[in-house]
Amino acid sequence: MAVMTYLEAIRETLRQELRRDDRMIIYGEDVGVRGGVFRVTEGLQAEFGEDRVIDSPLAEAAIVGTAIGAAINGLRPVPEIEFADFIFPAINQIVQEAARIRYRSNGDFGVPLVIRAPFGGGVHGALYHSQSVEALFAHVPGLKVVIPGTPYDAKGLLASAIQDEDPVLYFEHKAAYRSLKGEVPDERYLIPIGKADVKRQGNDLSIITYGLMVSYAQRAAETLEKEGISVEILDLRSIRPLDGEAILETAKKTGKVLIVHEDNLTGGIGGEVSALIAEHALFYLDAPIVRLAGPDVPAMPYSPPLEHAFMVTPDKIAEASRNLAKF
Amino acid sequence: MTPEFQKDIYYHMALARAVDDRMWILNRQGRAPVVYSSNGHEAAQVGSAFALNRGEDWIVPYYRDLALVLAYGMTPREVMLHLLGKAEDPNSGGRQMPAHWGLHRLHIMTTGSVVATQDIHAAGLALASKVLKDGRVSVAYFGEGSTSQGEFHEALNFASVHKLPVIFFCENNGYAISVPARKQMAVMDVAARASGYGMPGVIVDGNDPLKVYEVTKLARERALAGDGPTLIEAKTYRFVPHSSDDDDRVYRSREEVAEWKKRDPLVTFEKYLLDNQILSSEELTAMQQKIKDAVNDATDYAEKAALPDPSTLGLYVYHQ
Numbered sequence: 275m276a277v278m279t280y281l282e283a284i285r286e287t288l289r290q291e292l293r294r295d296d297r298m299i300i301y302g303e304d305v306g307v308r309g310g311v312f313r314v315t316e317g318l319q320a321e322f323g324e325d326r327v328i329d330s331p332l333a334e335a336a337i338v339g340t341a342i343g344a345a346i347n348g349l350r351p352v353p354e355i356e357f358a359d360f361i362f363p364a365i366n367q368i369v370q371e372a373a374r375i376r377y378r379s380n381g382d383f384g385v386p387l388v389i390r391a392p393f394g395g396g397v398h399g400a401l402y403h404s405q406s407v408e409a410l411f412a413h414v415p416g417l418k419v420v421i422p423g424t425p426y427d428a429k430g431l432l433a434s435a436i437q438d439e440d441p442v443l444y445f446e447h448k449a450a451y452r453s454l455k456g457e458v459p460d461e462r463y464l465i466p467i468g469k470a471d472v473k474r475q476g477n478d479l480s481i482i483t484y485g486l487m488v489s490y491a492q493r494a495a496e497t498l499e500k501e502g503i504s505v506e507i508l509d510l511r512s513i514r515p516l517d518g519e520a521i522l523e524t525a526k527k528t529g530k531v532l533i534v535h536e537d538n539l540t541g542g543i544g545g546e547v548s549a550l551i552a553e554h555a556l557f558y559l560d561a562p563i564v565r566l567a568g569p570d571v572p573a574m575p576y577s578p579p580l581e582h583a584f585m586v587t588p589d590k591i592a593e594a595s596r597n598l599a600k601f
Numbered sequence: 602m603t604p605e606f607q608k609d610i611y612y613h614m615a616l617a618r619a620v621d622d623r624m625w626i627l628n629r630q631g632r633a634p635v636v637y638s639s640n641g642h643e644a645a646q647v648g649s650a651f652a653l654n655r656g657e658d659w660i661v662p663y664y665r666d667l668a669l670v671l672a673y674g675m676t677p678r679e680v681m682l683h684l685l686g687k688a689e690d691p692n693s694g695g696r697q698m699p700a701h702w703g704l705h706r707l708h709i710m711t712t713g714s715v716v717a718t719q720d721i722h723a724a725g726l727a728l729a730s731k732v733l734k735d736g737r738v739s740v741a742y743f744g745e746g747s748t749s750q751g752e753f754h755e756a757l758n759f760a761s762v763h764k765l766p767v768i769f770f771c772e773n774n775g776y777a778i779s780v781p782a783r784k785q786m787a788v789m790d791v792a793a794r795a796s797g798y799g800m801p802g803v804i805v806d807g808n809d810p811l812k813v814y815e816v817t818k819l820a821r822e823r824a825l826a827g828d829g830p831t832l833i834e835a836k837t838y839r840f841v842p843h844s845s846d847d848d849d850r851v852y853r854s855r856e857e858v859a860e861w862k863k864r865d866p867l868v869t870f871e872k873y874l875l876d877n878q879i880l881s882s883e884e885l886t887a888m889q890q891k892i893k894d895a896v897n898d899a900t901d902y903a904e905k906a907a908l909p910d911p912s913t914l915g916l917y918v919y920h921q
């Protein structure tokens with residue numbers, strides 16, 4: 275067991291999986307010699323060679339499209355999209371092809387593919403290096419969308435994603451890379467995709483969230499504990515599939531639900547979570563469901579006051595929780 | 602070409618280098634979170650800008666194009682306001698990351714970060730010019746790495762089929778962040794792409810502003826004559842890392858950088874102007890002082906300027 279950053283946990287999992295399975299390859303922009311713009315794949319080309327860790331041309335549609343072909347012909351491609359913001363040139367390949375191939379072939383073909391991409395803001399990334407794009411993909415049946423919130427989960431979820439027979443989008447929050455640290459076992463382990471995790475037990479209200487916001491919610495919960503408010507935190511871990519059971523269980527337990535994400539409010543996963551609760555647990559609720567999310571503007575601006583106004587922070591989570599607890 | 606014209610080209614190249622140097626200092630001092638640089642590309646950018654009807658023709662730049670936008674009329678103050686994300690930044694009001702240019706007043710098209718999207722916009726601007734017969738040419742600027750994107754190819758094809766008055770101007774510096782051009786394409790020259798789309802592909806020494814000026818001028822005349830687009834490939838080099846977040850020592854040798862530095866466009870053009878008595882050393886000194894003053898003024902002005910008010914976050918999602 276070692277203490278690792280979120281980034282190291284991802285890198286070590288990639289290394290472990292590359293060692294385990296000769297069919298796995300990694301490719302993308304700058305992932306080889308440079309080790310990725312965030313250094314996630316640092317050292318992997320040196321260890322596994324240029325045939326398995328490949329610097330690709332600057333073309334996301336080609337990266338994902340070739341990965342689909344390679345996956346169908348027997349490899350386990352784990353391509354990287356340099357920033358989630360640049361996944362859009364590949365959307366045709368992801369949504370129209372990867373997501374639909376098993377269904378359209380009546381189960382004859384499958385696409386075991388993991389697309390990794392750093393996402394999220396608060397890092398002076400401005401409009402095109404800060405986006406949360408997960409809800410767009412969560413809308414698409416045939417895809418799985420995984421977003422780890424701790425180094426431990428990053429490892430177990432990535433190993434599961436690589437083992438999965440279907441296309442998985444694996445989003446890594448940039449601000450989590452070096453700021454989140456935690457114990458990560460050396461040996462391989464799998465965390466099932468689609469199982470949420472109670473990260474903190476509490477009684478007064480439930481925060482349902484994922485990704486970086488899990489740690490922000492934890493910070494808020496610590497503050498609130500001193501004020502006598504007991505918060506339960508449910509980490510979704512994947513937003514497709516959604517763990518409906520776990521969502522209903524925590525909603526029923528505390529009767530007050532705050533859903534938090536950095537992705538913008540309208541059409542965000544919070545809407546889906548609250549619909550589930552409204553459909554199946556309405557009469558357990560003691561207060562209206564509250565959503566705290568990024569504002570409905572096209573993307574996160576650069577200038578610090580604007581960026582700060584956009585970001586969901588531990589303070590904003592604490593404030594929303596206080597109001598909900600009072601209800 | 603008059604001596605004044607050549608001196609003006611030099612002035613804008615030197616101005617760009619000085620603004621650029623200052624931006625890096627601000628970055629290292631923690632006063633500017635991110636810097637993207639035109640350092641090394643000045644001849645390609647300024648030489649081409651001077652072949653256009655500046656402020657009237659459309660340019661569609663990318664993040665590398667500081668020298669280009671300065672040559673096109675953006676002021677050092679406007680650049681520094683943009684760098685520091687100030688409310689008065691005319692490119693985006695502090696919304697965009699530095700080096701994301703756009704200024705309607707000067708016909709500098711607004712641009713995002715997603716490479717190659719701008720190539721198609723240039724074709725579209727030119728489509729309007731063709732229909733409206735407004736006498737404008739549009740020029741898309743982009744790096745060689747971005748020519749791997751489908752949108753680059755779609756833009757060339759569309760523009761050539763419709764003989765649009767557009768120029769595709771590639772600044773080939775040999776790298777896309779860390780990835781060398783040989784891993785980007787299996788041909789030696791981006792210009793070779795042109796023939797597949799039925800347009801001329803021209804290679805030019807991107808460190809020679811006068812040669813760049815000449816080929817751009819010809820391409821502009823061709824566009825205005827209704828003969829369609831030209832793909833220009835200016836071979837050049839960036840002397841600094843991709844951005845202030847990059848470390849280029851990992852992927853290119855110091856010897857290689859030093860070799861290119863011998864052909865620093867600013868140094869060689871200055872020498873040419875002095876050797877040929879186009880520019881006197883007194884004039885050069887005066888020019889350098891003027892540039893220093895402009896950079897200081899811009900920095901002071903921008904640092905004192907106000908940041909955007911958080912209450913403006915929701916403005917301009919739609920027409921208002």
Ligand SMILES: Cc1ncc(C[n+]2csc(CCOP(=O)(O)OP(=O)(O)O)c2C)c(N)n1
Nearest residue numbers: 360665714715716744745746747776777778
């Ligand atoms: C579609 C897209 N994918 C990835 C990126 C990230 N990125 C920014 S610049 C760059 C390299 C571009 O290289 P090149 O086109 O040669 O321009 P240069 O920076 O060398 O001038 C990459 C990969 C991006 N901006 N857009």
Ligand SMILES: [Mg+2]
Nearest residue numbers: 744745776777
């Ligand atoms: Mg380049």
